[in-house]
Amino acid sequence: MEWYVGMSSRFAIVGFSFFLLFLVSSFYFFLTTDREVAAIQNQEGKKLELIDDLYDLDGKKIDINTITEGKVLLNVWASWCITCLVEHPFLKEITQDKDVRLIGISYKDLPENAERYLEKNGNPYVFSISDFNGSFSLKLGVTGAPETFLIIDGEIVKHRIGEVNLEVWNEKFKDYF
Amino acid sequence: MQFDFFGNALLALSTLLYGVVFSSVVLNKNRSASVKLMHATTGILAICIIYLSYQFLTDNFQFLYVFENSNTLLPVFYKFSALWSAHEGSFLLMIFMLALCGSINSVIIKNDRDLQFSNAVLSFIAFFYLVFLSLTSNPFQVFPYLPANGVDLNPLLQDPLLIIHPPMLFFGYVFYAVVFSFVISGIFNKFNEGLIQILKVWSGIAWATLSVGILLGSMWAYYELGWGGYWFWDPVENVALLPWLAGTAFTHSLIFHKNKVLMSWMVFLGILAFLLSVMGSFIVRSGIINSVHAFASDPSRGVFLLSLFGLFSLASFAIFFWKSEKLSSAWPKINSKSYLILLNNIILMTILVVVFIGTLYPIFNEIWYGQKISIGPNYYSDLITPLVFLLILVFTYEQFFKQKFNYKYFLIIILLFAAYLVLHLFYEISFGLFAGYLFLGILLMRLGFFVYAKKPIAAHKIAGHLSVVALTTAILFNYEYSQKVDLVLKPNDSIQFMDTEIEFLGIEIVADQNFDSVVGNFQITSNDNVYQLASEKRVYKIGGVITSETGIKSLINRDFLIVLGDRFNDGSWSLRYSIKYGIMLIWLSSISLILSMLYGVVRRYEQ
Numbered sequence: 001m002e003w004y005v006g007m008s009s010r011f012a013i014v015g016f017s018f019f020l021l022f023l024v025s026s027f028y029f030f031l032t033t034d035r036e037v038a039a040i041q042n043q044e045g046k047k048l049e050l051i052d053d054l055y056d057l058d059g060k061k062i063d064i065n066t067i068t069e070g071k072v073l074l075n076v077w078a079s080w081c082i083t084c085l086v087e088h089p090f091l092k093e094i095t096q097d098k099d100v101r102l103i104g105i106s107y108k109d110l111p112e113n114a115e116r117y118l119e120k121n122g123n124p125y126v127f128s129i130s131d132f133n134g135s136f137s138l139k140l141g142v143t144g145a146p147e148t149f150l151i152i153d154g155e156i157v158k159h160r161i162g163e164v165n166l167e168v169w170n171e172k173f174k175d176y177f
Numbered sequence: 178m179q180f181d182f183f184g185n186a187l188l189a190l191s192t193l194l195y196g197v198v199f200s201s202v203v204l205n206k207n208r209s210a211s212v213k214l215m216h217a218t219t220g221i222l223a224i225c226i227i228y229l230s231y232q233f234l235t236d237n238f239q240f241l242y243v244f245e246n247s248n249t250l251l252p253v254f255y256k257f258s259a260l261w262s263a264h265e266g267s268f269l270l271m272i273f274m275l276a277l278c279g280s281i282n283s284v285i286i287k288n289d290r291d292l293q294f295s296n297a298v299l300s301f302i303a304f305f306y307l308v309f310l311s312l313t314s315n316p317f318q319v320f321p322y323l324p325a326n327g328v329d330l331n332p333l334l335q336d337p338l339l340i341i342h343p344p345m346l347f348f349g350y351v352f353y354a355v356v357f358s359f360v361i362s363g364i365f366n367k368f369n370e371g372l373i374q375i376l377k378v379w380s381g382i383a384w385a386t387l388s389v390g391i392l393l394g395s396m397w398a399y400y401e402l403g404w405g406g407y408w409f410w411d412p413v414e415n416v417a418l419l420p421w422l423a424g425t426a427f428t429h430s431l432i433f434h435k436n437k438v439l440m441s442w443m444v445f446l447g448i449l450a451f452l453l454s455v456m457g458s459f460i461v462r463s464g465i466i467n468s469v470h471a472f473a474s475d476p477s478r479g480v481f482l483l484s485l486f487g488l489f490s491l492a493s494f495a496i497f498f499w500k501s502e503k504l505s506s507a508w509p510k511i512n513s514k515s516y517l518i519l520l521n522n523i524i525l526m527t528i529l530v531v532v533f534i535g536t537l538y539p540i541f542n543e544i545w546y547g548q549k550i551s552i553g554p555n556y557y558s559d560l561i562t563p564l565v566f567l568l569i570l571v572f573t574y575e576q577f578f579k580q581k582f583n584y585k586y587f588l589i590i591i592l593l594f595a596a597y598l599v600l601h602l603f604y605e606i607s608f609g610l611f612a613g614y615l616f617l618g619i620l621l622m623r624l625g626f627f628v629y630a631k632k633p634i635a636a637h638k639i640a641g642h643l644s645v646v647a648l649t650t651a652i653l654f655n656y657e658y659s660q661k662v663d664l665v666l667k668p669n670d671s672i673q674f675m676d677t678e679i680e681f682l683g684i685e686i687v688a689d690q691n692f693d694s695v696v697g698n699f700q701i702t703s704n705d706n707v708y709q710l711a712s713e714k715r716v717y718k719i720g721g722v723i724t725s726e727t728g729i730k731s732l733i734n735r736d737f738l739i740v741l742g743d744r745f746n747d748g749s750w751s752l753r754y755s756i757k758y759g760i761m762l763i764w765l766s767s768i769s770l771i772l773s774m775l776y777g778v779v780r781r782y783e784q
Contacts, residue, residue, distance in 0.1 A: 009441040009501045016445075017494050020452075024487045030465060030544055031479045082663055082742065082751045165746075 043141035043159045048151055051136055056127045057111050057118075066103075066126075068154040071176065073102045075125070075164075076137060078109040079117035081145040087163045088121050094169065095124040098177045104128030107137050107145045150176060181240065184317030187225045191276075192307040194218045195300040202297035212283045215296055218303075219276040226273055229316055230260050238327045241318040242266060248327035248719055250691040251335075258340040259330045264462055264478075265316035271347045272306050275299060278355045288371050294362035295355070301492075302354055305485050313478045329719040332692070336401045342393035346417055349387025350454035353420055356380045356427070357451035360444055361493065364500045373434050374781065376447075380428045381778035383450075387421050388771045396764065400729060405661065405738060405755055407763060410557045412466040415536040416457040419529060423450040426525040429518050436515050441497075441504040446522070448493045455486050465540065517575045524568045531560045558656075562609070565649055569616050572642050576623050607657060613650030620646060637777035644770035651762035658735075661755035667748055677703040677737070679754055692717045697741045697750065699728060712741040712752075736760045 054062040067074075075091060077084040095102050104125035106114040111130055118128075131137050140149065143161060150158035150173055158172050194214050201211045229242070233256045238244040246259045246266075261267040279299045286292045310316070333339070356379045363372050394414065395407045408414065427446035433439045460466055463479025509515035535552045542550050593615065600606040620643045627634045662674050671680035682698040694715040701708045712728030728739040735758045742751030 007502075009445075009504070009506045010498060012445075013494055013498045013501060017490075017498075020487075020490045020494070024483060024490070026541060026544055027459070027465065027483050028480065030540055031463060031483065080663070082665065085665065086745055 042161070043149070043156050046141070046156050048154045048156055049139045051139060054136065055130050057106060057114055057130050059111075059130075062127070062129060067151065070153065071101065072151045073100055073173070074105060074140075074149040074151055075102060076105045076107045076140075076142050076145045076147040076149075077128075078107045078145045079113040080109065081107075083163050084146045085121065087146055087165065088124075090165055090169075092122055092124040094177075100177055101126055105137060105140075105142075106130050106132075107142065108132065108134045148173075152176075178241065179319050179321055180315065181317040181319045184225060184228055185311065185315070187221050187228070188307060188311050188315075188317070191218045191221045191225075192304060192311065194221070195304040195307065198300040199297050199304060202293050202300075208289075208293055211293070211296060215276070215279045215283050215300070218300075219273070219280040222269075222273040222276050225269060226260070229266065229269070230257060233257065233259055236327070238324040239319050239322075240316075241320060242316045244320070244324055244327045246327070246330050248329050250719065251330055252690065255330055255335055255340075261344055262330055262334050265310070265314045267343055267347065268306070268310050268314060268462075269316055270344060271351055272303055272310065274348050274351045275303050275306070275354060278351060279303075282355070286375065290366050291359065291362045291372055291375065294365055295358040298358035298361050299355065302358075302489070305488065309481050309485060313481050326719075329691075329717065329722075332715070332717045332722045332724050333401065335691075336397065338393055338397045338401065342390060342397055345386055345390030345393060347390075347458070349383055349390050350420065350458065352379060352383030352386055353424060353450045353454050356383055356424075356447055357493070360447035361496060364444060364496055364504070368434055368440060373431060377428075377431055377781050378778055380424065380431070380447075381774055381781070384421070384424050384428055385771050385774045385778070387417070387424065388767070388774070391417055391421060392764070392767050392771070399760065400727070405727075405740070405753070405757070407655075407760065410535065410552075410554045412536050412539075413461050415532050416460050418532055419536075420450050420453040420457060422525055422529040422532065423453050426522045426529075429521055429525075432518050433509070433515055436509060436513070437505050438507050438509045438515050439505070439519065441501055441506040442519075442522070444497060444504060448497060452486070452490055452493070455482075455489055459483055459486050466536075512578065514575070514578075517571055517578065520571050521568060524564055524571065528561055528564050531557065531564075566609070566612060569612075569646055569649065572645075573616050573619055576620070607653070609653045610650065610657065613646065613653055616646045617643070617650060635777075637773045637780065641770055641773035641777070644766045644773055647766035648763060648770060651759040651766055654759035655757060655763065658758040659756065661753060664752045664754055665745070665749050666752055667750075674754060675756060677701055677756065679739075681750070681752075684750075691719070694726075695741070697728070697739070697752075699739050701730065701737050703737075708737060710737060710739055712739040714741050731761055733761050734758060 048068065050064055050067065054064070054067075056062055066072075077088075091102060094100050102125050104127070106128045109132070111132075114128065114130070118125075129136060134142075141159075146163060148158075148160040148164050149156055157176070160168055160172055162168075164173075195218060198211045198214050198218070201207050201214075229240075231237075232240045232243050233247055234253070236243070236247070236249055236256075238247075242263070242265050243259075246262050247256055251259070259266075261270045276299075279296055282292060282295055286295075356376060359372060359376050359379065363376075366372075391414075394417070398409065399405075399407045423446055427443070427450050430439070430443040430446050433443050459479070459482040463482055465479060509519055535556055538552060539550050542548055597606075597608070597611050600611060601608070620639065624634075624639050624643070627639070660675055664672060664674075664679075666672060666679075666681045668681050668683045671678055673679075678701070680700045680702070682700055685696050685698070687694050687696055692715045694713045697712045699710040699712065701710060708730045710728035710730050713726035715724045715726060716722075717724070725740055728741075730737045735756055738753075738755040738757060740753040742753065744750050
């Protein structure tokens with residue numbers, strides 16, 4: 001077969017048509033398969049899933065047992081989160097008045113911003129887990145900040161999505177402390 | 178659910194007539210009568226639109242479409258615009274526009290052969306769109322009984338900008354369909370001088386309309402949605418950008434006709450712009466991508482539109498394939514004007530591919546790996562910024578490419594580099610902004626030189642390219658200097674941020690015809706100038722939807738924005754306060770870009 005003018009464009013057209021076929025069939029496949037949409041879920045009753053390497057804001061490695069043993073309150077917070085700032089005084093209050101072991105999860109936040117936030121507003125946490133990319137929080141079932149988990153011996157007993165205040169505390173957490 | 182007889186009869190009749198027009202051209206019978214049929218169909222579709230508008234204005238909630246998108250409390254103005262506020266009505270309006278373009282062509286265009294082919298293509302498209310409309314998104318569905326009141330027009334759409342934004346976008350799509358119809362005509366017949374002129378005018382109109390649509394959308398996101406910016410690389414924004422990019426490349430590629438090079442590439446771009454606009458309709462209206470814009474997602478609708486996309490692609494590429502040997506695909510000479518346009522096209526296509534991948538990759542990722550991901554703005558800005566500068570470099574060079582290169586240029590380049598170092602070290606000007614100012618200066622000087630030497634100039638071209646550089650510079654200006662802060666503030670408190678002081682004057686409750694609102698009043702003091710701002714949260718009476726109205730004070734070089742957040746128990750409010758630079762400059766340069774194109778079209782049309 002001889003090479004004639006317009007041959008190269010014919011090859012290009014055929015190639016592009018295959019691409020279009022691929023595009024259309026992918027769309028078709030996507031449209032006709034049922035996909036489950038996960039609703040925001042309360043994680044109560046689930047086992048706490050941890051990832052191996054957890055570090056605090058200073059970069060020190062965290063001993064996993066400090067989270068899985070006994071009664072621990074995990075609080076997801078971030079320096080960019082306004083509602084976290086609102087619940088912050090209440091968190092300080094409960095850690096002062098009651099025997100609450102409060103561990104923070106610094107959610108999608110730069111360590112230096114998180115440190116500055118704690119310096120300015122006070123630090124109610126025993127320590128804060130640095131979760132810059134949110135992978136730990138993802139395993140935990142976090143949908144955003146703030147969220148609070150009550151963990152007893154590695155099991156999620158209570159899960160609050162949103163601000164914790166006196167009302168929520170009395171309703172959800174008071175009986176355990 | 179029943180169907181309204183009158184409306185559906187009109188739809189069916191117009192579908193039939195388009196079938197007749199198409200077959201009469203293809204079978205080469207009664208061609209002259211087909212032009213009259215085009216006009217008749219346009220008339221029938223106009224009656225359809227008036228009929229549906231009448232139902233809106235008289236609050237006839239027996240019509241499902243009226244019931245879903247209007248109610249008795251809605252101001253009359255919005256009752257009228259509600260016609261195109263949802264999928265069915267907007268699609269009907271789009272088909273009407275397609276019909277109107279066919280009629281306009283039939284009056285204006287002298288070359289009968291081109292007109293016939295274009296009409297055939299337009300009626301082919303309109304035929305399938307009408308079948309789609311009647312079967313899966315019928316606007317004339319009626320209840321067997323009369324509901325007391327309608328649901329409401331989506332509150333986000335109750336905004337003057339929003340009334341013209343969507344129709345502008347799909348009118349742009351329609352005009353690219355018209356461009357496409359003439360490209361197909363050119364494949365069959367010949368790309369003669371007359372046809373190229375028609376293509377230049379239509380592609381200019383299509384480009385300008387689509388640009389207005391995109392610009393209005395951007396303004397709407399900024400002023401109404403309160404997203405605090407003008408462009409978000411949201412999938413649906415991107416989907417409108419794709420045909421725009423292809424269309425920009427196509428408009429430039431029309432110059433290839435002059436030297437008879439790469440005609441097949443030009444044809445490809447013409448087809449691509451149209452197919453991308455059809456794909457845009459598919460993506461937006463099938464709800465395949467989650468976005469603020471997503472219409473109600475109905476799988477059957479999506480599958481139908483996808484089939485149409487497949488059909489149009491198949492038909493156009495089959496024609497292209499069989500006729501491609503007639504089209505020249507020789508390469509332009511190195512360092513000729515065509516060569517630079519080719520470079521421009523390659524860069525624009527690269528941007529298109531970047532946007533395309535960023536928009537559709539999440540879908541493929543979900544199909545292949547079952548993971549939901551979203552692609553952030555950094556992906557786009559990191560990849561596209563250098564490409565845009567390359568593009569600016571190419572068209573600035575185009576102004577000078579006939580000149581001989583000598584040692585003076587070396588000297589100038591060294592001087593410029595020194596100037597950059599000085600500005601960077603002492604005034605912290607970034608390379609991007611420096612380059613923006615530099616190209617702006619070069620093009621302005623070039624324009625000044627032409628005016629001074631009284632040379633004949635294509636003013637619209639220089640003005641258009643100048644606007645692109647100004648737009649790029651304004652975007653960089655905005656990116657580099659804008660600041661924002663989240664605050665918690667009590668009424669009567671004030672706080673310092675940057676060189677401004679913001680004071681929270683107080684909260685008032687206001688009731689309007691169809692919503693109640695909480696208005697926060699603020700005062701911003703900057704360099705002894707005092708500006709008043711009101712930021713609102715609205716609760717719509719029907720449906721209880723809450724929307725935020727951002728308080729914005731626009732100055733020529735910067736804007737102040739306040740978004741009112743939630744109220745806390747102690748009476749304080751959360752706020753987001755931002756200072757955005759260059760927003761006004763972005764709007765102005767975009768408007769001047771569009772005006773340049775329109776001026777070019779008018780000049781071309783006069784010739």
